[in-house]
Amino acid sequence: MDVFLQTLVAGILKGGLYSLIGIGMSLIMGVMGIINLAHGQLMMVAMYITFALHHFLGIDPYISLFIAMPALFLLGALIQKYTLNPLLEVESILPENQVLMTVGIGMVLTEIARFIFSSDYKSVKTSYSNATFFIGEISFSIALVIAFFIAVGFTLLMFWFLLKTDIGRSIRATAQDKDAALLMGVNSKRITTITFGLGSALVAAAGTLLIPIYYLFPDIGGPFTRKAFVITILGGLGSTVGAIFGGVTLGLAESFGATYIGMAYDDMIGLIIFILVLLFLPGGFKRLTKV
Amino acid sequence: MLTVNNIDVFYGDLQVLWDVSFEVKDGEILVLIGANGAGKSTTIKTISSLLTPAKGTIEFNGKRLDHHPPHEIIQQGIVHVPEGRRLFPEMSVEENLIMGSLYGEAKEKRKKTLEYVYELFPRLKERRDQMAGTMSGGEQQMAAIGRGLMSLPKIMMFDEPSLGLAPILVEDIFRMINTINSEGVTVLLVEQNVTQTLAMCNRAYVLENGRITMEGTGEELMNNEKVREAFLGI
Numbered sequence: 001m002d003v004f005l006q007t008l009v010a011g012i013l014k015g016g017l018y019s020l021i022g023i024g025m026s027l028i029m030g031v032m033g034i035i036n037l038a039h040g041q042l043m044m045v046a047m048y049i050t051f052a053l054h055h056f057l058g059i060d061p062y063i064s065l066f067i068a069m070p071a072l073f074l075l076g077a078l079i080q081k082y083t084l085n086p087l088l089e090v091e092s093i094l095p096e097n098q099v100l101m102t103v104g105i106g107m108v109l110t111e112i113a114r115f116i117f118s119s120d121y122k123s124v125k126t127s128y129s130n131a132t133f134f135i136g137e138i139s140f141s142i143a144l145v146i147a148f149f150i151a152v153g154f155t156l157l158m159f160w161f162l163l164k165t166d167i168g169r170s171i172r173a174t175a176q177d178k179d180a181a182l183l184m185g186v187n188s189k190r191i192t193t194i195t196f197g198l199g200s201a202l203v204a205a206a207g208t209l210l211i212p213i214y215y216l217f218p219d220i221g222g223p224f225t226r227k228a229f230v231i232t233i234l235g236g237l238g239s240t241v242g243a244i245f246g247g248v249t250l251g252l253a254e255s256f257g258a259t260y261i262g263m264a265y266d267d268m269i270g271l272i273i274f275i276l277v278l279l280f281l282p283g284g285f286k287r288l289t290k291v
Numbered sequence: 292m293l294t295v296n297n298i299d300v301f302y303g304d305l306q307v308l309w310d311v312s313f314e315v316k317d318g319e320i321l322v323l324i325g326a327n328g329a330g331k332s333t334t335i336k337t338i339s340s341l342l343t344p345a346k347g348t349i350e351f352n353g354k355r356l357d358h359h360p361p362h363e364i365i366q367q368g369i370v371h372v373p374e375g376r377r378l379f380p381e382m383s384v385e386e387n388l389i390m391g392s393l394y395g396e397a398k399e400k401r402k403k404t405l406e407y408v409y410e411l412f413p414r415l416k417e418r419r420d421q422m423a424g425t426m427s428g429g430e431q432q433m434a435a436i437g438r439g440l441m442s443l444p445k446i447m448m449f450d451e452p453s454l455g456l457a458p459i460l461v462e463d464i465f466r467m468i469n470t471i472n473s474e475g476v477t478v479l480l481v482e483q484n485v486t487q488t489l490a491m492c493n494r495a496y497v498l499e500n501g502r503i504t505m506e507g508t509g510e511e512l513m514n515n516e517k518v519r520e521a522f523l524g525i
Binding site: 166169170172173176179180181182183184185186187188 | 364
């Protein structure tokens, strides 16, 4: 029973971070109708920023949130403005080509990271990296618990922003009916730029929160892009609420897979669930909730 | 107030408007009538800058509107209530209304205008928290009109507001448009519902195959042999 509870707790904590990754991708998917295949790579950039700040300046990863998130917002906005938006202007280019562009951007980011930091594994060791506390027989990693609550905080903030501000409403309006939004005076280019920036900032937060408990190398982006993709499909394309369910589901699946099947198979469990959802619940959890 | 001067409009290589010119005067109800595919919607989409004219100009109070990006048109005081309502289906009625008031004066007076719209359409007040996509066609049309009003427009352009509504609702909607007009909003109405619109308008233009073929007061056109034959089947 303790093993089961321990696995459950680990899965939910991890799921909180995955949700943050998934919400970023879902936002971009909803507004622009494309899967951002550079999502994990953007997270990798945020992780290297956090690593460098800690390594060279001794800045704590949690403080780095305030640097990595704005930096990635800017990077994401620039990517949208100067590489993805121009593709829309050329009529002969299909919107799908924006997806190919994100693949290219992901590769470029990875190689730049390799050029600067080499392919070595890096990690940030802090005083709390391996610290734990116990409730009954169940151990909690302090870093993971802090990460979970910060992730929940950002998620709530994001929903407040989407529901209660004019820019947030414009983002949702653009996702639901782009032409009608234009008629209401929504500058869709500005909105896509802001959305890509926000999505990047959210995944940056996830990366920075992961760093005290994870390791880092240039190719780490690929697996996380894949995870974000799975979460987005699980949740229902473009549904931010669905992404939370998708993130927690993937976190639990990986956690239980690692405990009961074997550490080496945790990615496999996630992908099996992914295939099952595609087969039996196309449209993802969104189909169940109607949100 | 709003003048359209000799515009040609294309969808890709396909020309749909030829040399279309007309004028909307301050305070009137102007109607564009025409059969399916005559170019009515294309005309008001061009005024909204969703389409760009290949030739010709559009001027509003002496200022050029063509070649402005579409999101700037509403800030000039021209609002387009699109065909098929085009509400944001997964937003509440109130959020849909708020989306009409993103800028300037409309944003400052948002609360007040919202009260006014709710007064005009009490049904929308009852349903303010309902998702717009789950409402009936008539209610959606009210919400679409309300959303347009939220921008405090000088001109409201309606694209087939009666489309797909029961006759009794159509009358309601037209009465609403009359009320809005009597409060000082100029109306440009595109309709296939010829009898009712000609009865309520000040002036009308007839569009046929992308060209303006007739113009006159509602009464003149109603009594015109060709109009009666083509649209009323008499």
